[in-house]
Amino acid sequence: MFGRTYFCGEVTEKAIGETVTLKGWVQKRRDLGGLIFIDLRDRTGLVQIVFNPKVSPEALSIAEKVRTEYVLDVKGTVLARDQRSVNENLKTGTIEVQVEELTIINEAKTTPFMIEDKTNVSEDVRLKYRYLDLRRPVMFETFKMRHQVTKAIRGYLDGEGFLDVETPILTKSTPEGARDYLVPSRVHPGEFYALPQSPQIFKQLLMVGGFERYYQIARCFRDEDLRADRQPEFTQIDIETSFMSQEEIIGLTEKMMQKVMKDVKGIEVELPFPRMSYQEAMDRFGSDKPDTRFSMELVDLSDLVKDSEFKVFAAAVAAGGQVKAINVKGAAANYSRKDIDGLTELVAVYGARGLAWLKAEEDGLKGPILKFFDEEKQAAIQARLNVSSGDLLLFVADKKKIVADALGALRLNLGKELGLIDQSKFDFLWVTDWPLLEFDEDADRYFAAHHPFTMPVREDLPKLESDPANVKAQAYDLVLNGYELGGGSLRIFERDIQEKMFSVLGFTKEQAYEQFGFLLEAFEYGTPPHGGIALGLDRMVMLLAGRTNLRDTIAFPKTASASDLLMNAPDAVSGAQMEELHLSLNVKKNQ
């Protein structure tokens, strides 16, 4: 039953005349003129096998019982197909295997969906029968690519002297991040481990420990309300170095990504990647992770329209806000008033109270707000927006953040809708010069924009307490095609700066030491300057494989309610288990 000599997809004309043993699944069976034809599938592809009563009536009679997805063990001879039966869509399409012996290894019920790349079955069914979903070739190819990505990364980092070090999964709950998954301790009643949101602190401790170059393809956990592209557990390429500058870490990451693109996609990407400050990204694209595969940039018109008779514009600028526009080139004819109403609804999601518009025709601008602008203003607007006949101009006037969010989202939406995005492009971009802190109005305090261990720009240190909003971080995000691929920073490695940082975040000294005393203490024993980066592997694979669903890059993903539909997890546990963990439930049955 063993001893396969070929994989199905690898039987080529070179094997003609050979006796081969194949194993695989029945993709399709056709009975034709007393013969039976079966497409036999394994992970490498399909091969046609033929049952002929003149060759083996026994094999033919077994083949008559065979149905889709049966598992077969086949022995036969490779023959050339005659010219008219060659299948040019199949790698093995010029040959077939005439079967001499057939064993049915295992049978199969009718599967709830066909094992084919194209499927319209619901994702819930795919997840419940994930083992069948994974048989679809497109799924296998995605996981093969995932393997190739990690292989390229490991190869590159190994060559640069990085050590793959595993850090704990059972660790300590820390504030200042997302919600932790907790694990009750049986041995220590009333105490809990937490699953790590990232190996951040451990990798810093490895730097204190003199490891100098660490990486890990690390599982991370966040108990958050899930969005389409979030999973409760996810994987990041986690890198940390000592004694390296921001430039050196950026350079290293670029070379790593260059190797990934080369090995996995066969694409030579040019180095260095373009860079943009956070402020420039927000100004030009209304996003801190701009998709630079197409233009349609945001243009500030505040100075032009601040005195205009259009009160909405004038008032927005007067209140400290902005008026910005995008020029949707040549799209005037594509968007009716009704279509524009639809776009208005879209920007409303981001808080914009309206979407003004103008269309450019042969004889000038047209539209309901035109009357508020004299000819000089109209000319200035046209000049600044580089308007040609047929263009559609869309304006948002509001607070800066709303303008950016609304026009940024509108730009992306229109870019997709109008097919402006070259899907074969991979646009990498560094976003740098981030603010260190963000003020949260609800909590009435500052939060770390990245995390509390990010090093401020040295010359901004004096402002850390006096003017925290204007302290920049030594941080950098890597963006690919409008997705945040990951981010990194240099870290604080001096106790006094770290203490000050905790203080700015609202920790008392006691609280800081209770939570992070071990780190603050570690900083006193000769901690080297260090920094690193973390890149999301799931998302990277999704983008390289051209998928749109993050779950397609994870073998056994969870749903939006964090359930495993295949194994039915989470699930109730026994009273004895609860008792051992010193826990009782605060749940009313049938609540």
Add this chain to the structure above:
Amino acid sequence: MFGRTYFCGEVTEKAIGETVTLKGWVQKRRDLGGLIFIDLRDRTGLVQIVFNPKVSPEALSIAEKVRTEYVLDVKGTVLARDQRSVNENLKTGTIEVQVEELTIINEAKTTPFMIEDKTNVSEDVRLKYRYLDLRRPVMFETFKMRHQVTKAIRGYLDGEGFLDVETPILTKSTPEGARDYLVPSRVHPGEFYALPQSPQIFKQLLMVGGFERYYQIARCFRDEDLRADRQPEFTQIDIETSFMSQEEIIGLTEKMMQKVMKDVKGIEVELPFPRMSYQEAMDRFGSDKPDTRFSMELVDLSDLVKDSEFKVFAAAVAAGGQVKAINVKGAAANYSRKDIDGLTELVAVYGARGLAWLKAEEDGLKGPILKFFDEEKQAAIQARLNVSSGDLLLFVADKKKIVADALGALRLNLGKELGLIDQSKFDFLWVTDWPLLEFDEDADRYFAAHHPFTMPVREDLPKLESDPANVKAQAYDLVLNGYELGGGSLRIFERDIQEKMFSVLGFTKEQAYEQFGFLLEAFEYGTPPHGGIALGLDRMVMLLAGRTNLRDTIAFPKTASASDLLMNAPDAVSGAQMEELHLSLNVKKNQ
């Protein structure tokens, strides 16, 4: 502050005359004749740097402030040392760096222990200050070796077409194993995830999904009372294949280990590894994981002594037990009666009620039990045990299991004590032909000897219900130097056999389907024959690195009470966190 040109341990004579920039830690400072000498350390080793007032009085004056473990940035010129100051124990011992510029990057308090390979500080202190412990070169070298081991394994498996696939950490609690770590769900009140004890079911589902060749260096979790060589989280090299025979899986594993030994230790191990049945291992070594680096095998004397006048021996055999002995060659003079009393205490731990002994002198055997054996018996015993003058013979008479455990442990103990073990040897051994089931007297039922998914030997299938004790498994363990490195098996892939297996283990059909319904169902959709192996990475690294403590192979290990002494985990969590998880504690404060 950046831009290092050399690692400390890599400045050689080739660099003489060069201006170099080094970064590292102060290992030692010596002031001598107006000069200051510092041994600067990074992860590659040490280099001597010299401060001379004639070269840079500024650098010298900064160097005067420098203490052990300070972090330095150094610029200087590489000089040859004069002949009498060459240090042959140091890779960089023929050169030194004359410092022109010095920056103190960070200071250090006096460390709680010296950063040196040899240390006699308690392990608890090492764990609390793990970041300092990791600076000891021997620790770094162990993690470098760990990296090399996984690199060799990944390289080999990748070449054989295996895909590295990640399986979930948040999964479902299953019975029939060790105790699970549980994770309460916030979204599903009263329900829990479990951390996996192994990816066993997922890897089988990947085979159902047609992946054919899977591997993962996988984190696993067991909430068990810890022994010296157990950790709550550990790492295994997890492998699964479809359509491969036991022979093929064994062959693959051997080639993988051959590559590991070659790449990591530079040792060519011969293939195939020796094999031994479970029964033979128990008979000859009293262990299912025999250390074959030395002989001193267990010899069965039951037939010789069953009629002897020594009632202890005769009674043991009559009760269905055994009398076995080991011959401790040439050790008669090393063990006094008092020493032998010590050995008796050792075997008592394993339930043996006594340890009989004889010594061989020039003129024959001597010892208290000699009188019970006539000359013919004495001669037979000497012949069977291959006795020469000066040998010590040690006998245990008891139930078979006690005899095996007691003499097996005694053999190991004496092997170490007498230095019989060649520590440079790496003895791999396959143990095969395992029983499928073990009867547990307390629970009054059978348990799976490996796990419930292990395939019975085909010809034993009819005995599965009638005579379960005598059903053999298609299972194999890999042993290295007396340690179980890992184990594997072919798996059940037919629903009816798996159902029967659950039934033998005492599951009702309902219970089996409630727990494993998804797997039983999966078996109905064309499941291929499959099997695999899992090897313990932590233990493998421990053995290859010549360490004796498993914790030395884990960057941030936990203590025997499953605590992280560095970060203080587990720890109490807030009431709000408990509330979100729908839990309350069954713990009285100050209990």
